[in-house]
Amino acid sequence: MMKKFWKxxxxxxxxxxxxxxxxxxxxxxxxxxxxEEFKGKITIWDGPRWADEDENKFHWMExxxxxxxxxxxxxxxxxxxxxxxxxxxxLGVSITGKAWPDIAPVDISxxxxxxxxxxxxxxxxxxxxxxxxxxxxxxxxxxxxxTHDGKLYGIPSSITLHTMLLNLDLFKEAGVEPPxxxxxxxDEFLDTAExxxxxxxxxxxxxxxxxxxxxxxxxxxxxxxxxxxxxSPLNEDMTEFTFDSPExxxxxxxxxxxxxxxxxxxETHGGNDVGGTFQSWANEEQRTVAMQPWATWAxxxxxxxxxxxxxxxxxxxxxxxxxxxxxxxxxxxxxxxxDVNKKAAVADFMKYISSAEEQxxxxxxxxxxxxxxxxxxxxxxxxxxxxxxxxEMSDQVVMLPRHTExxxxxxxxxxxxxxxxxxxxxxxxxxxxxxxxxxxILE
Amino acid sequence: MxxxxxxxxxxxxMPIGAVPKKEEEKLKVMKRPxxxxxxxxxxxYSAYLFLLPKLILFTLFIAIPxxxxxxxxxxxxxxxxxxxxxLDNYIEVFQSDAFRIALKNxxxxxxxxxxxxxxxxxxxxxxxxxxxxxxxxxxxxxxxxPTVTSMxxxxxxxxxxxxxxFGLFNYVLGWFGAGPINWLxxxxxxxxxxxxxxxxxxxxxxxxxxxxxxxxxxxxxxEAARMDGAGKFKQWLYITIPQLxxxxxxxxxxxxxxxxxxxxxxxxMTGGGPGNATETLVHLIYKTGFRDxxxxxxxxxxxxxxxxxxxFSVIQFRVLRHDE
Numbered sequence: 001m002m003k004k005f006w007k008x009x010x011x012x013x014x015x016x017x018x019x020x021x022x023x024x025x026x027x028x029x030x031x032x033x034x035x036e037e038f039k040g041k042i043t044i045w046d047g048p049r050w051a052d053e054d055e056n057k058f059h060w061m062e063x064x065x066x067x068x069x070x071x072x073x074x075x076x077x078x079x080x081x082x083x084x085x086x087x088x089x090x091l092g093v094s095i096t097g098k099a100w101p102d103i104a105p106v107d108i109s110x111x112x113x114x115x116x117x118x119x120x121x122x123x124x125x126x127x128x129x130x131x132x133x134x135x136x137x138x139x140x141x142x143x144x145x146x147t148h149d150g151k152l153y154g155i156p157s158s159i160t161l162h163t164m165l166l167n168l169d170l171f172k173e174a175g176v177e178p179p180x181x182x183x184x185x186x187d188e189f190l191d192t193a194e195x196x197x198x199x200x201x202x203x204x205x206x207x208x209x210x211x212x213x214x215x216x217x218x219x220x221x222x223x224x225x226x227x228x229x230x231x232s233p234l235n236e237d238m239t240e241f242t243f244d245s246p247e248x249x250x251x252x253x254x255x256x257x258x259x260x261x262x263x264x265x266x267e268t269h270g271g272n273d274v275g276g277t278f279q280s281w282a283n284e285e286q287r288t289v290a291m292q293p294w295a296t297w298a299x300x301x302x303x304x305x306x307x308x309x310x311x312x313x314x315x316x317x318x319x320x321x322x323x324x325x326x327x328x329x330x331x332x333x334x335x336x337x338x339d340v341n342k343k344a345a346v347a348d349f350m351k352y353i354s355s356a357e358e359q360x361x362x363x364x365x366x367x368x369x370x371x372x373x374x375x376x377x378x379x380x381x382x383x384x385x386x387x388x389x390x391x392e393m394s395d396q397v398v399m400l401p402r403h404t405e406x407x408x409x410x411x412x413x414x415x416x417x418x419x420x421x422x423x424x425x426x427x428x429x430x431x432x433x434x435x436x437x438x439x440x441i442l443e
Numbered sequence: 444m445x446x447x448x449x450x451x452x453x454x455x456x457m458p459i460g461a462v463p464k465k466e467e468e469k470l471k472v473m474k475r476p477x478x479x480x481x482x483x484x485x486x487x488y489s490a491y492l493f494l495l496p497k498l499i500l501f502t503l504f505i506a507i508p509x510x511x512x513x514x515x516x517x518x519x520x521x522x523x524x525x526x527x528x529x530l531d532n533y534i535e536v537f538q539s540d541a542f543r544i545a546l547k548n549x550x551x552x553x554x555x556x557x558x559x560x561x562x563x564x565x566x567x568x569x570x571x572x573x574x575x576x577x578x579x580x581x582x583x584x585x586x587x588x589p590t591v592t593s594m595x596x597x598x599x600x601x602x603x604x605x606x607x608x609f610g611l612f613n614y615v616l617g618w619f620g621a622g623p624i625n626w627l628x629x630x631x632x633x634x635x636x637x638x639x640x641x642x643x644x645x646x647x648x649x650x651x652x653x654x655x656x657x658x659x660x661x662x663x664x665x666e667a668a669r670m671d672g673a674g675k676f677k678q679w680l681y682i683t684i685p686q687l688x689x690x691x692x693x694x695x696x697x698x699x700x701x702x703x704x705x706x707x708x709x710x711x712m713t714g715g716g717p718g719n720a721t722e723t724l725v726h727l728i729y730k731t732g733f734r735d736x737x738x739x740x741x742x743x744x745x746x747x748x749x750x751x752x753x754x755f756s757v758i759q760f761r762v763l764r765h766d767e
Contacts, residue, residue: 121522
């Protein structure tokens with residue numbers, strides 16, 4: 001299933017990319033250096049991952065560094081621990097000050113590093129270190145996310161997607177059956193949300209709501225709902241704003257109406273409180289919402305930090321009859337290097353922490369899917385049915401447009417979406433206004 | 444209040460570090476820079492040595508970044524090799540809807556919070572000044588506490604107080620059968636929620652400075668007023684407030700500059716939303732620079748903000764000092 005999806009949607013693009021890469025390699029031979037000759041310091045940034053028995057969330061990286069240093073005399077690797085919430089800002093500042101680390105964990109389509117940085121030479125191409133054979137082990141879309149102008153600019157290490165998480169305790173309390181196999185239409189979803197909205201203590205106030213999510217630039221939990229009728233934010237060649245199409249406007253209004261019209265979502269639905277939204281679904285003392293969409297990291301959180309009786313479901317399908325979800329790819333990038341031998345050593349360590357075994361370990365512990373086919377073949381979710389179910393949804397993934405100005409476009413859209421969800425604008429008005437802003441950016 | 448009562452006490456009404464005009468003239472003559480700066484540095488080398496660490500830090504972290512921001516405001520900034528674009532960035536600033544909205548929000552924030560902050564500091568300082576020594580110390584410390592507390596922590600606490608489901612404000616409103624209000628989630632209330640928060644955080648520096656200045660007001664003025672039959676309120680109105688004018692000027696300037704630079708509350712509580720309802724100038728500059736990596740444009744926005752603050756400061760300085 002995984003293979004099918006990651007190959008399906010971008011095979012043609014990738015073929016072109018690889019062809020361009022081969023041509024580029026013929027005329028532009030890059031120096032590869034010799035890793036063995038490098039003696040010195042490599043700096044890597046990483047965010048907290050899963051905790052060990054001492055609650056140390058950096059233990060995995062610390063172990064890998066220790067192992068690598070033991071095998072490579074004269075190489076010292078410094079780990080800089082950066083909270084994920086600050087990673088983007090700190091990396092941005094470090095790039096501006098030309099004081100970047102050698103290796104950083106980055107979703108290249110995210111907010112901290114973008115295609116513009118590739119074009120400016122801030123990020124090193126990894127093509128000299130990954131031949132065609134080495135690339136074969138990665139899912140096509142994962143590679144494509146780190147490929148620009150036919151060159152590879154990062155090692156994909158994980159794949160994420162968004163799913164619907166259903167709190168089964170609240171389903172049971174309301175006497176509602178969850179969707180069979182986690183598949184449903186939007187009408188069935190709305191019907192379920194209505195049944196899950198109830199007054200627990202008969203005081204005339206709603207205590208539990210069927211659904212809620214939040215709207216913020218850079219966050220896409222709600223977006224698969226906007227795609228449900230077949231819409232997308234930009235046209236294929238990314239020259240035109242298309243979220244104002246009737247089908248998308250209807251999809252946006254549908255989701256806002258869960259609060260505004262059907263009253264099955266709390267007042268905070270569509271707000272900007274990420275932590276509060278999650279707590280209202282997962283925290284045992286605050287559970288007031290039965291269904292929420294989250295990225296797959298939340299599955300891990302609901303299995304450990306916030307033990308929850310839950311199931312994974314697909315996003316409801318709309319007029320297009322196909323459920324859709326938004327995916328993302330995480331990985332390691334190498335920042336600009338002056339010393340070719342150091343460049344080779346940095347690439348070697350990046351490969352070391354991105355091996356099939358490491359991706360398998362990461363998948364088992366960190367709520368992500370492996371980007372390597374061989375790691376997926378090791379069945380990391382054999383004993384984790386929720387993650388296994390989420391992985392099945394990988395063939396429903398659509399990727400966000402890879403436009404150089406995506407962050408601005410995203411903010412223009414999300415700002416207007418917030419106004420729809422708090423009832424200040426209709427979806428039609430908001431997307432008409434978003435179009436004006438986005439058209440200026442696309443000019 | 445007779446003007447004669449106010450004469451001869453100039454030294455005592457000044458904030459710390461301020462000097463009266465006549466003394467200032469003398470000092471100007473005394474402290475006129477030596478034409479031979481090298482000679483002067485040799486003569487007063489110990490003073491220069493003491494100033495050096497601060498001067499180095501100021502140069503590194505204030506002077507160079509300010510000059511650099513001005514410099515890159517004329518460039519399309521790139522990591523390797525920027526290009527000169529003349530006034531393009533400034534033209535973009537003035538044509539930008541986002542900048543116009545941020546300026547409007549920042550102005551509203553400043554116009555409401557600065558007078559409220561300064562007046563409330565004056566009133567609180569006046570009330571504290573009348574207390575005994577122990578009570579004064581207690582209240583002085585209590586009101587100064589927010590100044591030494593991180594705005595991040597304060598913002599987190601206020602975010603909870605504004606929480607729709609569990610927040611203190613909606614809980615209290617519930618007693619009166621009102622609310623709940625989605626304070627930070629609606630365009631109509633979000634900016635005002637931030638303004639209310641700013642107004643209700645005691646202006647600690649203002650209170651401390653006012654208390655210091657009140658202690659320096661000559662008691663003879665109050666004695667004369669009492670002999671003329673003036674009550675407590677009239678003494679406050681006609682002696683205390685006028686005597687505190689230089690301190691007020693300083694605080695108005697200080698808090699205006701601070702309000703124009705409001706940032707932490709925005710990024711912690713609303714992110715500039717919903718929509719652009721709480722977008723402010725410094726938050727916009729931050730986004731332009733560190734999210735969009737358009738440092739040239741962010742530099743131009745910063746220079747424009749600097750000019751706006753400068754204009755406001757000059758106006759305030761002139762208005763508040765015009766009778767001296």
